[in-house]
């Protein structure tokens with residue numbers, strides 16, 4: 158491999174392989190400085206660049222060409238250069254622009270979290286808490302679509318979709334024959350199947366896991382419970398089709414739902430097959446491992462909305478405080 | 492009379508046929524390039540000419556060609572962008588309709604220069620007559636030995652195809668065009684990689700506008716140096732302008748770059764003034780995507796000097812007091828036109844044409860349209876005006892392709908220069924439904940107060 162390149166994000170320097178994106182470099186650093194990603198998905202080729210929540214400011218292009226980039230860039234699709242300096246949560250400009258993107262993502266969103274199965278594990282809900290305005294400035298009717306069933310296991314609630322294209326890439330890349338895609342254009346685009354063909358093949362259920370919002374949900378779990386009342390447990394089985402490594406979501410002694418295991422960025426570790434997801438809902442089907450580790454910031458671990466604090470900002474993070482000492486002092490002075 | 496390079500013979504009967512076109516000196520450029528010049532020499536000539544892309548961005552064509560990657564054993568493509576769908580722009584259609592061989596000849600020379608063996612003309616789907624005209628012209632050229640195998644015995648092979656699009660504005664964006672040409676949904680690609688490295692089917696590709704490609708013919712015939720003698724500064728050569736709106740003589744004109752805007756609007760050689768004895772209120776100088784300007788800033792720069800039809804002069808003053816050459820769609824508005832209504836109309840177009848990939852453009856274009864609709868129809872609020880500016884800022888510069896900017900600029904510029912008219916619509920919800928705001932001070936000689944830079 159060629160030599161590593163150095164990039165500094167919010168004052169923290171990391172060395173990464175050439176060709177790494179700013180977002181992935183930030184994930185190597187970890188913590189609060191990682192930009193939120195609603196459309197990028199590391200396991201899906203071609204994903205990213207669309208939602209614009211991951212925008213950052215490149216205040217220094219590289220060692221060779223130190224000029225800053227003229228516009229904010231999508232960190233998921235911008236590769237690092239040696240000596241690049243990036244600002245994410247230390248840039249008020251970025252925070253403001255991100256709040257703008259969140260506002261825009263929410264103007265046509267139904268905000269039906271109380272009846273949405275994704276509530277509690279929804280990336281948009283989390284973003285809304287962190288960046289959202291109290292009140293929307295959008296005073297028009299929100300666009301609506303009919304709910305459709307795509308096959309007997311998956312339901313599409315297009316009103317909630319943010320058109321991240323993850324499900325399209327998933328179906329394209331991990332199933333043999335993609336039968337759904339995007340119809341129409343602009344804000345009337347919709348995810349759809351060709352004349353409502355059932356999405357039906359061994360891996361189609363994964364579109365539920367990649368969906369960052371509640372647009373694609375598991376019909377077998379629909380309205381059974383709120384995720385924060387369920388207890389996730391990692392388990393596995395000997396599966397001829399997939400790795401068989403899953404998370405079981407328990408309520409009491411019952412398995413309500415089976416999903417792939419997700420990492421701290423909400424991405425699945427390995428895609429699972431429909432048999433594991435939809436057919437194996439008894440404890441006997443599985444070898445249990447241990448309770449799933451859930452991030453402290455998630456409502457799933459707190460069980461209540463009230464305790465859902467905004468993610469810690471710089472002031473509460475020692476490492477960030479250290480890295481941005483000079484900047485913080487400057488701001489404190491003024 | 493100004494020199495004409497593209498439309499010189501446009502009125503010759505039968506110029507759309509190969510025979511007449513050849514009698515008027517057509518296909519000399521093909522003979523000259525293929526028989527006496529190397530591909531690199533053709534590129535060099537185009538570089539020397541200073542020709543800038545006529546599709547909107549104005550990027551130097553010769554430079555674009557020299558960036559084309561040339562890996563061993565990989566095909567290269569030339570794709571002509573004939574998707575022309577910008578409101579106000581209709582010059583390419585004119586050229587293709589009346590003198591199709593100018594484009595075919597340019598395609599052959601340009602393909603030779605780039606080493607392309609297969610080239611495409613991607614035509615907007617609505618232009619069915621032009622598609623037939625081009626196909627007939629290609630058949631004629633092929634029969635005469637200008638296309639196909641071993642052209643003019645030089646050993647150079649070229650196949651040229653016409654591909655109808657589906658009629659989406661976004662497919663004029665070069666990477667969306669390539670997706671569409673590949674048979675996929677016309678979503679713009681995320682760049683990099685640029686088409687010069689990985690374009691059509693992942694191969695190095697050049698995408699050029701119809702007029703850019705046609706302009707290569709006179710450049711090769713007369714030499715790049717000769718071309719630079721026309722025009723002004725870095726705006727060399729001639730440019731087709733499609734003029735529309737309240738003009739005495741709307742139509743497509745070939746101008747020498749550097750022509751004063753005032754002369755273009757008022758002289759009898761061009762538009763002949765404003766129709767029905769009215770006064771000019773505003774213009775959109777380069778197609779719907781460029782900032783709208785009031786009459787006074789159209790004719791004069793902020794410093795009082797005359798504004799010229801050139802890339803530099805039109806954009807002089809930046810967003811505060813300038814506009815852009817864009818694709819050469821010149822729209823004139825007389826004193827009876829409503830800027831609010833026009834801004835709403837443009838924004839309706841962008842809302843309709845956004846591909847919907849990136850959130851700011853997908854959601855923001857619709858939002859702006861709805862707010863503008865409300866103001867235009869007498870239901871607006873004062874705060875709507877700043878809201879529009881704010882939404883336009885959220886879109887601008889934060890999208891995958893420039894359609895987002897193109898949707899934001901007309902709105903931002905209309906409010907920048909015509910805020911009074913927007914406020915009047917809010918203050919006079921009933922009156923504004925019956926009468927127009929009128930010309931106000933928009934045609935008065937520029938006072939210092941006119942030049943605001945706050946948004």
Ligand SMILES: Cc1cc2nc3c(=O)[nH]c(=O)nc-3n(C[C@H](O)[C@H](O)[C@H](O)COP(=O)(O)O)c2cc1C
Nearest residue numbers: 544545546572574575576663664665699700703894
């Ligand atoms: C939304 C959008 C629409 C466009 N439509 C056209 C078009 O219809 N015709 C065109 O030549 N260029 C169009 N362009 C510009 C092309 O992307 C590209 O810059 C141009 O074809 C390059 O050719 P040129 O260098 O010869 O100007 C459009 C760009 C955008 C962003």
Ligand code: SF4
Nearest residue numbers: 318319321322324368
């Ligand atoms: S349905 Fe979900 S995964 Fe698919 S595009 Fe919409 S939000 Fe993304």
Ligand code: SF4
Nearest residue numbers: 846848849852890892
């Ligand atoms: S800016 Fe608009 S048209 Fe361009 S890619 Fe984004 S959504 Fe599509």
Ligand code: FES
Nearest residue numbers: 197206208209233
């Ligand atoms: S995650 Fe980068 S644009 Fe969506």
